[in-house]
Amino acid sequence: MRPWKVIAADLSIGLVSEDAVALGDGPPQRRECEIADLLSFMKRAGIRNTVWLTADMHYTAAHHYDPNRAVFPEFEPFWEFVSGPLHAGTWAPGDLDNTFGPKAMFQKGCSAEQGENLAPCFGLQFSAVSISTAGPKS
Amino acid sequence: MTVTLKDVDNHDLWSVDIEPRPDARPGQIMAQHI
Numbered sequence: 001m002r003p004w005k006v007i008a009a010d011l012s013i014g015l016v017s018e019d020a021v022a023l024g025d026g027p028p029q030r031r032e033c034e035i036a037d038l039l040s041f042m043k044r045a046g047i048r049n050t051v052w053l054t055a056d057m058h059y060t061a062a063h064h065y066d067p068n069r070a071v072f073p074e075f076e077p078f079w080e081f082v083s084g085p086l087h088a089g090t091w092a093p094g095d096l097d098n099t100f101g102p103k104a105m106f107q108k109g110c111s112a113e114q115g116e117n118l119a120p121c122f123g124l125q126f127s128a129v130s131i132s133t134a135g136p137k138s
Numbered sequence: 139m140t141v142t143l144k145d146v147d148n149h150d151l152w153s154v155d156i157e158p159r160p161d162a163r164p165g166q167i168m169a170q171h172i
Contacts, residue, residue, distance in 0.1 A: 003158035004139055004158060048158070048159045049158040049159055051139075051141065051156075060143050060145075060151065061143075062141070062143060062152065062154060076159070077159075079141070079154075079156060081141055081143060083143060083144075086146065087146075105154065106143065106151075106152040106154075108143075108151055108152070123145070123147075124145075125145060125146040126143070126144070126145055126146065126151075127144075127145075127146050128143075128144035128145070128146070128148065129141060129142065129143055129144065130141070130142045130144060131139060131140070131141050131142075132139070132140045132142070133139050133140075134140075
């Protein structure tokens with residue numbers, strides 16, 4: 001049995017960006033409606049335990065989505081892990097959109113003191129997520 | 139299941155152990171790229 005379903009998608013779901021799904025607080029609109037349709041379908045179909053891997057926000061983060069925090073609550077809770085691109089300017093963590101109720105459990109990017117679009121030579125490059133069923137050090 | 143975020147030098151940045159919710163339907167591998 002495989003209780004987890006790992007979904008790879010390039011665009012983050014809850015980070016507000018013109019390059020992502022989230023467009024701002026409130027009910028789903030425009031491209032957010034596609035995610036709302038998909039999430040509500042998975043709930044109706046009994047598809048639980050999904051993990052989303054998304055990218056291209058120029059920092060790394062772990063988000064937990066909970067319908068109890070969401071404006072659109074018709075979905076099962078899920079995790080999203082954001083990482084990448086492989087080699088690009090580093091950004092600071094962005095704003096989260098309450099449409100699907102994300103909460104940042106971890107985030108790492110450049111600080112306000114370092115400034116936006118930090119060069120790769122500063123060592124804040126993120127591109128990998130490991131998944132293990134045998135513990136964190138395996 | 140343990141998920142670990144890493145940097146490009148493969149250093150672990152943060153890990154989380156997540157437990158599946160009960161009554162989940164078994165998943166199927168729909169696509170896999172290596």
